[in-house]
Amino acid sequence: MEDPVNAMLCHHGFHPSMLAWCSMHQLNLGIMQDFSGSAILLLVRISFFGNYNAEDHLRESMKECTRRFKDFCKLHSFECSQCWLTTGMLHDNQTGWPSLKLKAYNARIFLMFVRAALQAAKSAREAQGLEEDAELSYAVMAAKALCSWFALVERAGRYLTPEQAAEQETAGLVFLRCYTFLARLAASQSIRRWHVITKFHGFRHILQSARLTLYNSRFLHTYVDEDFVGVWIRLSRRVAHALFEFRVLCRFLLRLQAMRTVDQRSVPARWS
Structure with a gap:
C-alpha cells in the first residue's frame, strides 16, 4: 500500500521552502537540555556545588544547584516557574545520557545560570593556580557562544541585515564547534557527557536559513x-x-x- 500524499502538497501555491525549523524544539527542548545536563554533571564532578560524601554527592549538589539558581533569578529579576531540580531530571530515560528536562522558557533562563556557573568555576581554578581543564574551558566557550546567539536573535527584528545574520551564524557555529570538541573529548575518555543528537543538524539549518533569507528565526518558533x-x-x-x-x-x-x-x-x- 502506497503512502498517502500529504494534503499540503495539493494546495495551490504551496512550496517546500515554506517549511521551517522551529528554534524552540531544536534548541530549548533539545540541544539546551543536553548541554545543561552535561554542564551540571561537569560542575558536580569538580565539586562546584560543594563537597559531599559519595552516596549523597549528586543529590545534595542538585539541591545546592537549585538554591543558587533561585538566587540567580532573584538577583537578575528573572521570572521562572522551575521548582527543585532533582537527580531524576538529569538523564534521559530512553538513552541514559545527561539531559536536564526543563520547559522551553525555563531552559533559556537556566542556560544563563549555567554560563555564569561555568565561568565562576573556571575563574576559581585559575585563582587557585590549578591546571587548565580542557572540558571546562570549552564548556565555558560553548555556553558563551550559545547565550550570545540567543541575545542576537532576541534583540533583532523580524528582518535581518546581512551583518546581523552573519553575527548570528558565527555565534552558532562557535557553539557547534565547541560542542563537537566536547563530544569527542568525552568519547575519547569513555565519559557519558555531551551527547550529540540530530537536532544539531536542525540548528545548523536554522543558522543557514537566517543567512540566506535574512529572516529572524525567532519569528518561526512555536x-x-x-x-x-x-x-x-x-x-x-x-x-x-x-x-x-x-x-x-x-x-x-x-x-x-x-x-x-x-x-x-x-x-x-x-x-x-
Missing part, C-alpha cells in the same frame, strides 16, 4: 502557537454551544487583533 492552545481551550469553555465554531473563531480573532503589535521596522521590498 511559542505563540502553543500559547494560543490555552486561549482556544478557555474560549471553548466559555462560549455558548449554539454556533459553537463560529463564536469561538470570532472571539479568537478579536483577541488576536488586540494582541497584534506593529513592527516599527519597514518591511523590505522582497517581503512585500
